[in-house]
Structure formats: structure tokens, C-alpha cells
Amino acid sequence: MKITLPQRKYYWDVVIPAYMKILGGDKYETHEWIKREFKIRSLSNVNGISTKEFADKLLEMQELAARLFDVYIKDPNETKTM
16 A cells, blocks of 8 residues: 555645754755655655555654654644644
């Protein structure tokens, strides 16, 4: 199964803005940094990762933000995007 629409929305609406504040880049620069940092080839449905793999990556993104930058990223169930 591929990445779901709610996962994409959470990523772009919650995770990306949080990392933009941390890194100081725009959303596309931040997206590229996240792809490199978390070893994500693509978020496309053709070459992308599975729903489960992406959920695991999202958790890693939350943990890194908290551990290294002291930034809390809401869980998907705490937002209106999922």
C-alpha cells in the first residue's frame, strides 16, 4: 500500500512547517533535506514507500525534532489533517 492522502497532508501541513522553523529554509528545501536525512527516495505513488514505512519515517522525524532541536511535532491524531 502506498502513502495515503492524510499522511501526505500531515507531512506537508505539520512536519514540513516544523522543520522549516528548525532549518530556516522554504518548504521545498526542507522537503529535500528531509528526504536526504531520512533516506526517502520518493513520496510518489510510483517509486515511493509503503504506508507503514512512511508512518515509521514520520515517527523518526518527530523523534529527531524532539531530541536534537527540542521541537514538539504533534502526532497525526492530534491534528485535523489525519
